[in-house]
Amino acid sequence: MSSFGARVTAARVAAGPLCVGIDPHEHLLTSWGLPVSADGARTFGLRVVDAAAGRVGIVKPQVSFYERFGSVGFAALEDVLGAARAAGLLVIADAKRGDIGTTMEAYTWAWLEPGSPLESDAVTVNPYLGTDSLRDTLAFAARHDKGVFVLAATSNPDGPVLQAAHTVDVQSEEKQTVAGRVAADVAWVNRSAAFAGGLGPIGLVVGATVDRAAVGLTDELLVGAPLLAPGFGAQGAVPGELSAIFGSLAPQVIASESRSILSAGPDGLVECIQRRADLYRWSSDG
Numbered sequence: 530m531s532s533f534g535a536r537v538t539a540a541r542v543a544a545g546p547l548c549v550g551i552d553p554h555e556h557l558l559t560s561w562g563l564p565v566s567a568d569g570a571r572t573f574g575l576r577v578v579d580a581a582a583g584r585v586g587i588v589k590p591q592v593s594f595y596e597r598f599g600s601v602g603f604a605a606l607e608d609v610l611g612a613a614r615a616a617g618l619l620v621i622a623d624a625k626r627g628d629i630g631t632t633m634e635a636y637t638w639a640w641l642e643p644g645s646p647l648e649s650d651a652v653t654v655n656p657y658l659g660t661d662s663l664r665d666t667l668a669f670a671a672r673h674d675k676g677v678f679v680l681a682a683t684s685n686p687d688g689p690v691l692q693a694a695h696t697v698d699v700q701s702e703e704k705q706t707v708a709g710r711v712a713a714d715v716a717w718v719n720r721s722a723a724f725a726g727g728l729g730p731i732g733l734v735v736g737a738t739v740d741r742a743a744v745g746l747t748d749e750l751l752v753g754a755p756l757l758a759p760g761f762g763a764q765g766a767v768p769g770e771l772s773a774i775f776g777s778l779a780p781q782v783i784a785s786e787s788r789s790i791l792s793a794g795p796d797g798l799v800e801c802i803q804r805r806a807d808l809y810r811w812s813s814d815g
Contacts, residue, residue: 533651533676534719534728537755537783540586540619545810546771548587548621548757549802550787551577551609553594561795567601570594574609577791580798582616585806587783589757592624607646620649621678621757621783627655629662637666641675651676653734653757657691660714667718670730676755677731679715682708682744684736684760693744706745712754719753728781729753737766737774737784748778756782762789768808784809 531539553563553570561576563569574590581588590613595606613620626636639645640652651670656663656679663679670677682692692708705713712733719729735746737760756775760766761784772779786805793801 530674532674532724533670533730534724534755536619536650537587537676537728541780541783544584544586545806546782546784547585547802547806547809548589548783548785549577549581549585549790550623550785551588551590552787552791557791560792567595567598567605570598570602571605571608574605575612576795576798578609578613578616578618580802581613582618584799584802585618587619587621588613589621589623589785589787591787592622603647610647610649614648614650619651621651621653621676622647622649623653625653625655625680627658627662629658633662633666637669641666641670641673641677643673651678651732653678653680655680656711656715660711663715667715667731671718671721671723675730678734678755678757679711679731681711681733682735682739682741682746684738684764688736688739689744709745709747709750712746712750716750716754724753727753728755732757732783734759736760737771738764748776751778751781754781757785758782759785762786762805768805769812771809771812
């Protein structure tokens with residue numbers, strides 16, 4: 530299997546940067562005529578997979594919408610994850626896990642270990658128990674050709690309250706934003722000789738609506754990292770702005786959309802995915 534960064538690059542070249550979220554929110558299940566249950570969430574997810582396959586390269590199931598149904602919800606999620614990977618889609622499990630020690634190790638096995646029932650190509654993680662708590666997870670991902678997306682600058686309006694706050698390095702007394710510190714602390718994996726010149730396995734979540742300068746995320750800090758960018762679609766950013774927003778980093782961006790696509794309903798889903806994917810490709814080509 531090729532490295533995660535190489536698979537991201539290949540997916541973008543083949544199908545553009547669009548990533549379709551799989552979010553079986555209660556109101557969407559209802560509007561799709563599906564029961565608010567694990568079976569409804571399974572059907573929803575499998576329909577999105579079928580519509581996305583061959584039109585985009587990446588999907589992102591939101592774990593919480595399956596987890597709410599307990600064990601039967603996780604069984605439904607396993608089916609959706611398996612179907613997506615079997616369809617050749619790159620799968621990012623949006624789980625936002627974060628803990629320490631053996632607990633974080635177990636999360637790593639759950640989402641990234643080859644052969645796990647929940648095996649995904651990548652998982653989102655939360656660094657706010659300290660980036661050192663992620664060290665073994667990042668190393669595991671690199672060894673097993675998996676990916677990790679570390680929350681750095683999220684697209685929610687109150688995110689900058691924490692992410693733009695400054696921290697001080699005790700030894701150098703250098704000030705750095707929390708988001709900048711997170712990005713700097715996880716960059717060691719991507720800077721390994723094994724990934725030099727391409728995308729590494731450790732990505733960052735950087736919202737398309739975020740002022741990167743205000744949160745201390747310089748282009749230099751982000752080089753080599755796949756960038757999972759929420760904020761497109763319902764949150765306001767549009768495909769044609771991707772290059773302007775991210776500049777030289779644009780080839781690293783995975784543009785995530787969920788509600789703007791899923792609200793098209795089961796009958797309009799294929800057309801909507803194709804239209805949005807085309808918009809991203811045309812803007813990237815232009």
